[in-house]
Amino acid sequence: MATMGAITMSTSLMPRMSSSSPPSSSPSFTPLESPTPSLSSLPVRPLPGSYGLPLIGPLWDRLDYFWFSGQDKFLRKRMDKYKSSVFRTNIPPSFPFFKKTNPKMIAVLDVKAFKSLFDMDVVEKRDVLIGDYMPSTSFTGNMRVGVYLDPSEPKHSQVKEFCTDILKRGSKQWVPELLTNLDTMWNTIEKDVTEKGSSTFVFPLQKAMFRFLTKAIVGADPLPSLGENAYISFDLWLALQILPTQPINILQPLEEIFLHSFSYPFFLVQSGYQKLYNFIKTEGQDVVRRGVSDFGLSEDEAIHNLLFVLGFNAFGGFSVFLPVLLGNLGNDQTGLQTRLREEVRSKIDPTRPISFDSVSELELVQSFVYESLRFQPPVPAQYARARKDFVLYSHEAGFSVKKGELLFGYQPLAMRDAKVFDEPERFVADRFTEWKGGRGLLEYLYWSNGPQTGSPSSANKQCAAKDHVVFTACVIVADLFRRYDSFVGTSGSITAIEKAK
Numbered sequence: 309m310a311t312m313g314a315i316t317m318s319t320s321l322m323p324r325m326s327s328s329s330p331p332s333s334s335p336s337f338t339p340l341e342s343p344t345p346s347l348s349s350l351p352v353r354p355l356p357g358s359y360g361l362p363l364i365g366p367l368w369d370r371l372d373y374f375w376f377s378g379q380d381k382f383l384r385k386r387m388d389k390y391k392s393s394v395f396r397t398n399i400p401p402s403f404p405f406f407k408k409t410n411p412k413m414i415a416v417l418d419v420k421a422f423k424s425l426f427d428m429d430v431v432e433k434r435d436v437l438i439g440d441y442m443p444s445t446s447f448t449g450n451m452r453v454g455v456y457l458d459p460s461e462p463k464h465s466q467v468k469e470f471c472t473d474i475l476k477r478g479s480k481q482w483v484p485e486l487l488t489n490l491d492t493m494w495n496t497i498e499k500d501v502t503e504k505g506s507s508t509f510v511f512p513l514q515k516a517m518f519r520f521l522t523k524a525i526v527g528a529d530p531l532p533s534l535g536e537n538a539y540i541s542f543d544l545w546l547a548l549q550i551l552p553t554q555p556i557n558i559l560q561p562l563e564e565i566f567l568h569s570f571s572y573p574f575f576l577v578q579s580g581y582q583k584l585y586n587f588i589k590t591e592g593q594d595v596v597r598r599g600v601s602d603f604g605l606s607e608d609e610a611i612h613n614l615l616f617v618l619g620f621n622a623f624g625g626f627s628v629f630l631p632v633l634l635g636n637l638g639n640d641q642t643g644l645q646t647r648l649r650e651e652v653r654s655k656i657d658p659t660r661p662i663s664f665d666s667v668s669e670l671e672l673v674q675s676f677v678y679e680s681l682r683f684q685p686p687v688p689a690q691y692a693r694a695r696k697d698f699v700l701y702s703h704e705a706g707f708s709v710k711k712g713e714l715l716f717g718y719q720p721l722a723m724r725d726a727k728v729f730d731e732p733e734r735f736v737a738d739r740f741t742e743w744k745g746g747r748g749l750l751e752y753l754y755w756s757n758g759p760q761t762g763s764p765s766s767a768n769k770q771c772a773a774k775d776h777v778v779f780t781a782c783v784i785v786a787d788l789f790r791r792y793d794s795f796v797g798t799s800g801s802i803t804a805i806e807k808a809k
């Protein structure tokens with residue numbers, strides 16, 4: 309067994325909250341025993357790994373990472389070779405055209421070492437959202453928006469508190485807007501399944517998410533002025549920024565030649581971005597004004613930060629996470645749908661609209677959402693630069709890290725750390741339930757760039773919407789099982805739907 313120590317649970321699983329804000333996901337529980345010996349008893353060793361020969365090493369590693377092995381195998385091979393979950397390696401983008409980007413990093417692949425990435429005393433988060441590579445600031449109005457700011461920079465607090473305020477103020481509209489747009493989405497999917505036998509749901513899903521998030525965050529409906537396909541502007545704007553760091557896995561070697569060798573310029577997506585900017589400036593006046601008057605941002609800073617939070621964080625995050633969530637349900641063969649449906653129908657009053665409050669009663673639904681976030685973390689990599697020399701501890705040893713070195717935390721492997729998660733390679737939908745003794749594991753669930761038991765604040769870099777994301781996903785699952793008895797599908801399409809009888 310790989311689970312750590314005994315967990316004593318409190319009987320209250322979730323505190324009851326006002327219906328408009330998401331309940332905190334911090335359960336009350338007696339902390340787990342430390343999975344490893346105390347730090348002082350661990351040996352401090354030299355960091356294993358190598359960066360290879362100049363130019364050839366980074367180029368070879370880049371091809372291996374994106375092409376020959378793929379990310380997971382690339383890292384697992386080295387983890388086995390060095391017998392360590394912390395080691396030196398190149399991570400692309402790199403040679404030949406990314407001359408200013410330094411691929412030399414320290415891979416961090418276990419739960420314990422990963423925690424150092426959240427310790428703002430020892431690491432800095434300045435300009436490292438997607439590694440040493442940073443897309444041109446022309447994508448964000450020629451400014452460094454909040455996600456690129458370190459908590460030591462005063463503007464970080466202004467932007468993060470602005471974002472927290474937006475979420476708080478928008479929370480009354482959040483669930484009703486979500487449900488309205490889900491209604492439209494499911495109608496389209498049902499029609500496709502009836503007429504064509506299947507529905508590729510990514511576009512209806514993105515349409516629904518874009519409209520719901522814009523209404524909840526900006527407070528204005530994008531449909532009348534921008535039309536129903538405006539979300540595509542965000543897709544293109546997002547893709548161009550992150551392409552050099554993302555494996556696409558379809559068309560090698562063209563992918564290496566055309567997508568991972570250079571960065572694309574902003575002007576290709578400028579007109580779509582400008583339309584979104586104009587929309588927020590004219591129709592999101594209230595929220596922009598609050599950014600200016602209450603948080604000391606300039607109008608331009610408020611708008612570009614809103615665009616980033618809406619397009620990159622919120623729309624981008626949900627566009628990755630929700631297909632995975634639906635896929636985990638649609639292809640399940642274990643009877644999970646029946647169990648979830650029974651929980652939803654027995655615990656939620658059918659005569660009342662679903663709310664964050666009502667889904668806080670759904671322990672299995674929540675656990676299923678947490679397990680989906682563990683099994684395939686939507687944002688796989690997090691980076692942080694050593695603020696000073698320090699010792700980074702894995703389960704087995706400490707490693708001296710020098711000031712300025714870049715840590716590369718890779719969640720898909722850290723979240724399968726066998727020292728923490730029992731049967732880590734298996735999707736266990738009730739892993740995080742009280743009856744399974746798994747609520748304490750939330751401390752080790754890191755998808756939001758921090759523990760699920762942590763609190764996002766201006767002093768850290770944890771996702772401002774940590775609880776909103778979880779409870780939004782719970783509402784989507786609850787809504788689904790109110791509408792349907794079952795459905796069949798993958799993370800790309802739905803092939804059968806059985807309406808609730």
Ligand code: HEM
Pocket residue numbers: 433437454455456457468471475525617618621622623624625626629686687689690691755756757765768769770771772773776777
């Ligand atoms: C499934 C959806 C989402 C996922 C997977 C996600 C994930 C993340 C992650 C991993 C980070 C840390 C990035 C880093 O510094 O390395 C982050 C930061 C952030 N997220 Fe989210 N997020 C999601 C949705 C949202 C939403 C809906 C909002 C707001 C409406 C939001 C607002 C933010 C903000 C403002 C930050 C920056 C925090 C800071 O600079 O301190 N996110 N998110």
